[in-house]
Amino acid sequence: MSETAIKVERLSKLYRISHLASQRTVRDAVHHGMRLVWRRLRWNARPTREEFWALRDVNFEVKRGEVVGIIGRNGAGKSTLLKVLSRITEATTGRITLRGRIASLLEVGTGFHPELSGRDNIYLNGAIHGLTRAEINRKFDEIVEFADVTRFLDTPVKRYSSGMYVRLAFAVAAHLEPDILVVDEVLAVGDAAFQKKCLGKIREVSSAEGRTVLFVSHNLSSVRQLCTRAMLLEQGRVAFDGAPAAAISAYTQSDKTKSEYKHIAGDGAARITRLKMPGDAGSGAIAPIFGEIVIEIQFEAKPSAGSLEFFILVYSDEGECIAASFQTDSCPRLGAGSGGGKMSVAFRNPFAPGRYLVSAGIFDPFRQFHDWVEFAESFEVLPGFADGRAFDQRLGRVSLEAKWTP
Amino acid sequence: MEAHYWRDLWRYRELLGFLAWRDVKVRYQQTVLGIAWAVVQPLTSVVIFWFVFGRLAKMPSGGQPYFIVVMVGQLAWQLFANTLGNTSGSLVGSAQLISKVYFPRLIVPLSSVLVACIDFIFIFVIYVIAAVWTGTLPGIHALWLPCFIALVLLLAIGAGLWLAALTVRFRDFRILVPFLLQIGVFATPVGYRTDYLTRFKEILALNPMTGIIDAFRWCLLGGDEPFAWYSFGFTLVWTVFLLATGIWYFRRTEKTFADDI
Numbered sequence: 323m324s325e326t327a328i329k330v331e332r333l334s335k336l337y338r339i340s341h342l343a344s345q346r347t348v349r350d351a352v353h354h355g356m357r358l359v360w361r362r363l364r365w366n367a368r369p370t371r372e373e374f375w376a377l378r379d380v381n382f383e384v385k386r387g388e389v390v391g392i393i394g395r396n397g398a399g400k401s402t403l404l405k406v407l408s409r410i411t412e413a414t415t416g417r418i419t420l421r422g423r424i425a426s427l428l429e430v431g432t433g434f435h436p437e438l439s440g441r442d443n444i445y446l447n448g449a450i451h452g453l454t455r456a457e458i459n460r461k462f463d464e465i466v467e468f469a470d471v472t473r474f475l476d477t478p479v480k481r482y483s484s485g486m487y488v489r490l491a492f493a494v495a496a497h498l499e500p501d502i503l504v505v506d507e508v509l510a511v512g513d514a515a516f517q518k519k520c521l522g523k524i525r526e527v528s529s530a531e532g533r534t535v536l537f538v539s540h541n542l543s544s545v546r547q548l549c550t551r552a553m554l555l556e557q558g559r560v561a562f563d564g565a566p567a568a569a570i571s572a573y574t575q576s577d578k579t580k581s582e583y584k585h586i587a588g589d590g591a592a593r594i595t596r597l598k599m600p601g602d603a604g605s606g607a608i609a610p611i612f613g614e615i616v617i618e619i620q621f622e623a624k625p626s627a628g629s630l631e632f633f634i635l636v637y638s639d640e641g642e643c644i645a646a647s648f649q650t651d652s653c654p655r656l657g658a659g660s661g662g663g664k665m666s667v668a669f670r671n672p673f674a675p676g677r678y679l680v681s682a683g684i685f686d687p688f689r690q691f692h693d694w695v696e697f698a699e700s701f702e703v704l705p706g707f708a709d710g711r712a713f714d715q716r717l718g719r720v721s722l723e724a725k726w727t728p
Numbered sequence: 729m730e731a732h733y734w735r736d737l738w739r740y741r742e743l744l745g746f747l748a749w750r751d752v753k754v755r756y757q758q759t760v761l762g763i764a765w766a767v768v769q770p771l772t773s774v775v776i777f778w779f780v781f782g783r784l785a786k787m788p789s790g791g792q793p794y795f796i797v798v799m800v801g802q803l804a805w806q807l808f809a810n811t812l813g814n815t816s817g818s819l820v821g822s823a824q825l826i827s828k829v830y831f832p833r834l835i836v837p838l839s840s841v842l843v844a845c846i847d848f849i850f851i852f853v854i855y856v857i858a859a860v861w862t863g864t865l866p867g868i869h870a871l872w873l874p875c876f877i878a879l880v881l882l883l884a885i886g887a888g889l890w891l892a893a894l895t896v897r898f899r900d901f902r903i904l905v906p907f908l909l910q911i912g913v914f915a916t917p918v919g920y921r922t923d924y925l926t927r928f929k930e931i932l933a934l935n936p937m938t939g940i941i942d943a944f945r946w947c948l949l950g951g952d953e954p955f956a957w958y959s960f961g962f963t964l965v966w967t968v969f970l971l972a973t974g975i976w977y978f979r980r981t982e983k984t985f986a987d988d989i
Contacts, residue, residue: 337987351898405986409830412983424830432828437754449746450829452739 326421327502327534328384328407333416335377335402335558376402377413378558386421386501389528389535391549391566393542393573398555400538404428404504407536422501422534425451429506431491436480440471440490443479447494461497468523469493489516496523503527506538518715521548540639542570542702543675570702571608588693592623592630592684595662597699599680607701609671611721613708615701619682621693622662628687629655632665637679637697644719645673655687672720675705675713733979737832744835748842766850774802777919788924792949793862801918803855804944807848807877808884808937809909814840815888816905820895823989833982837892841885848877859948869947876943879967883936886970889978896981896988917941923953932959936970939963 377399384390392400406413408426433450434443444465448458466472469490471482479487495505505524521544528535539545545552545566552569554562562572583594598618599607609615619632636645647667649655656665678701683694705713756762774795781787782794789797815837819826822836859865895901916937917925925932932938939959946955 349900410827411986426829428828433825435750435754437757438750442750442753446746446750449740449743450825450831452743452831454742 325386326383326419327386327388328382328421328536329417329419330380330382330407331417331419333377333380333403333406333413333418334375335399335406335411336414337374337376375558377406380416380558380560382553382560382563384534384536386534387528387532388551389524389537389549391545391552391569392536392538392555393540393545393552393569394555394561399558400555401428401506402558403555404506404536404538408504420502423452424502424504425495425498425500426504427492427495427506428504430488434479434487434491437478439476439478440466440482441475443490444494447491448498451495451498453498461499465490465493465497468496468519485516492516492520492523496520496527499531500533502534502536504536507540515715517544524548540677542573542677543705546570547705583695583698586694586696588684588691589686590693591627591686592621592692594619594621594682594684594693594695594698596620597680597682597695599699599701607699608704609701610704610706610708611671611673611675611713612723613671614668615671616666616668617680617682617699619665619667620663621665621684623692625661627692629657630692631655631685631687631689632667633683633685634667635681635683636673637681638719639677639679670708670723671703672723673703674716674719674721675703677702733832737834740831740835743831744839744842747835747839748846751840751843752846763850766847767854770802770806770851771854773913774798777802781919787920790921790923790949790953792864796858796862796864797921797945797949798919799855799858800944800948801916801941803848803851803948804876804880804941805913805916805918805937806851807844807880808940809912810844810847811841811881811884812888812891813905813909814844815885816891816895817902818888819892819985820899820902820989826989827986833985834978837885837888837978841881841888844884845881855948864949866948867950869950872943872947876940876947879943879963880940882971883940883963883967886967886972886974889974890970893978893981893985896985912937921945922956922959929958933962936963936966 380399380403392403394400402411404426405411405428407418407420408424408428410426410428431447433447435446438446444462445455445458448461449455466475469486469492471486471490474482474486479490482490495503503524524535524537525548527533537545537549549566551564552562552566553560554569554573562569583597585593596619598620600609600614600616607615617634619634621630623630632649634647635643637643647669649665649667679697680699680701681694681696682698684692686692707713756765759765761768777798778795782789782798787794818837818840819833826833826836891901891905895905912935913919916935917932918941922929922932922938922942939956939961940963942956942959943963946953
C-alpha cells in the first residue's frame with residue numbers, strides 16, 4: 323500500500339510569453355531576433371522580463387491508492403502540473419518518476435469527432451488514450467452502459483445532447499484502467515446526478531482497485547468528499563500539502579491575506595476594512611445547510627459621513643448574484659459620527675452545497691454608495707444539514723426554511 | 729529514453745490506423761460523389777497536362793502514348809504531394825489532441841501518410857485501366873515499383889516532418905506548402921519527359937522528384953532507355969538527408985509542441 327506511484331523532484335516549468343503571444347510567423351521571429359540583437363548591442367544583455375514560471379521547484383510524492391486533490395487559484399499552475407505529469411509537455415527542469423500507466427482526462431471528449439458515431443468514437447477515444455482494439459472490445463458494453471447511450475450508438479455524436487456527449491466521454495476515460503488517473507475539472511460539466519456518478523466511479527477506482535488519482539477542481543466540496551489528501555498551489559509552488567480540510571482552509575485563508583479588497587464604488591466617506599467570516603480562527607468559513615452564518619463587517623467612517631446603511635450580496639461560484647440583505651430590513655440606520663466599528667449580520671444558510679462569494683457595502687441616507695467591496699470573502703456550504711442529515715441531491719439553489727403541516 | 733520512445737510508438741501503433749481510418753471515413757461523409765472524388769481530382773490534372781504539354785506544346789512522347797507518360801508522372805507526383813501536404817498540416821490539424829493527451833507525436837504525421845497511401849490506391853487503379861486501354865503494359869522492370877514507391881514515401885516523410893514541426897511554430901508554412909506544391913508540379917517533369925531536355929539535365933536533377941519520376945517511367949513505360957542514374961543519385965542523397973534531419977528536428981521539438989501549438 324505504501325508503494326510510491328508518483329515522485330516529483332524539483333520540478334519547474336518556464337514559459338516565455340513572447341513565444342506564445344507574438345512569434346507566430348517567421349517575420350515576427352526575425353523581427354524579435356533582430357530586436358534582441360539590437361538590445362544586446364545597446365545595453366549588453368538585459369534580462370528579458372517576458373519569462374513566467376508556471377511551476378517552481380515542486381516536490382512531492384504520491385503513494386499508490388491515494389486520491390490527491392490539487393487546488394489553487396486560476397494561474398497557480400494546476401493545469402501545467404497535470405500536463406507535465408501526463409507528458410503532454412516537458413518540464414524545464416526537474417524529474418518525474420511514475421510507476422505504472424498514466425491516463426489523463428484534462429478535457430471532456432478530447433479527440434471525439436463530431437461526424438463519427440458513438441461507437442466509432444469509443445474506439446477512437448480508447449486508442450488515443452493508448453488502449454488496443456482488443457482491450458476496448460472487452461470494455462465496450464460496460465462503457466456503453468455507464469454512459470447510458472445504447473440507443474444512440476450509431477448516431478453521429480454531433481447530434482448528441484451535451485449531456486450525452488459528456489457522459490460518453492467520461493465513460494471511456496473511466497474505463498481506461500490506468501494505474502494513475504489524472505482528472506482536471508471535467509466534472510464541472512454535466513448534471514448533478516451524473517457528477518455524483520462520476521465521483522462514485524473515481525472513488526471506486528481508487529479504493530477498490532487501488533489506483534492513484536490526481537484530481538484538480540475548483541469545487542472544494544468535491545475535493546473534501548473525495549480526496550485523501552490535498553495540495554494547494556500558489557504561484558507555481560506547493561503552498562500546502564496535507565489533509566483536504568486543512569488545505570481548503572489554507573486556500574480560503576490565503577485568499578484573504580493575499581488580496582486587498584476590491585472597492586468598486588463609493589466616495590470613501592465610510593469604508594469597510596474587513597469582513598470577518600464565521601470560524602475565522604482556522605477552520606475556514608464553512609457551514610452546513612440551515613447552519614448559522616454570522617458575518618461581521620468592520621468599518622471606519624469619517625465624521626462627514628451621514629447615517630449608514632449596510633448591505634451584503636451573496637454570489638455563486640460563477641459570479642452570479644443570488645441573494646441580498648439590507649440592514650434596514652431588520653435594524654434602523656446607524657447614527658452619524660460613530661468613527662468606525664462593527665456591524666454584524668446573521669442568517670440561517672439556505673444555500674445548496676458549493677462555494678459562495680460575499681460582497682458588502684455601505685449606503686448613505688440617499689442610497690448612494692460610500693463603499694462597495696466586491697467578492698471580498700467566501701464561504702463554503704457543506705453537503706449536509708445543520709441537524710446532521712446528509713445532503714440529498716435535491717434540486718434548487720436554496721432550501722426554503724418552510725413549515726410543513728399535515 | 730530513446731528506446732522507450734520507440735517502444736511507446738509501437739504500443740500506440742493501433743492509434744495510427746484509427747486516426748487514418750477516421751480521416752478517410754470523415755472526408756467523404758455528406759458528399760454526393762463520395763470516394764469518387766479521390767479519382768476525379770488526379771484524373772482531371774492528367775487530362776489537362778496531356779492536353780497542354782502533349783497536344784498544344786507537342787512535347788516528344790518517346791514513342792508511347794502521351795497520356796500514359798503523364799499518367800505515370802502523376803502517379804508518382806500525387807503520392808508525393810499528398811503525403812507531403814498531409815504530413816505538414818497534420819500536427820496543427822490535431823492541435824486539440826496534442827494539447828490535451830500524450831502519445832508519441834510521430835503518430836500524427838505517420839497516420840496522415842497512411843491516408844495518402846489509400847488515395848494512391850485509387851490513382852493506381854486508374855493507371856492500370858489506362859495502361860490496359862492504351863496497351864502500354866510494363867515489362868519486367870515493373871517489379872522495382874514497390875521500392876520506388878517506398879522511396880517517394882520516405883522522401884515525403886522526411887520533408888513532411890520538417891514542415892509539420894515548423895508549422896507548429898510558424899504558421900507561414902501552412903500557406904507556403906500548397907504554394908510550393910503548385911510550383912513543384914511544373915518544376916518536376918510530371919507533364920514532360922526529361923530525356924529530351926538534356927540542356928536542363930543538371931538543374932532538373934537537383935529536384936529530388938525528378939529522379940523518382942524518371943525511375944517510375946523507367947519501370948512502368950517498358951521502354952529500353954537506360955536508367956537515369958544521374959538524377960536518381962540526387963534523389964537518394966536528398967532522401968537520406970531529409971529523413972535523418974527531419975526525424976532529428978521533430979524529436980527535438982515535439983516535447984514542447986503542446987506549448988506552442
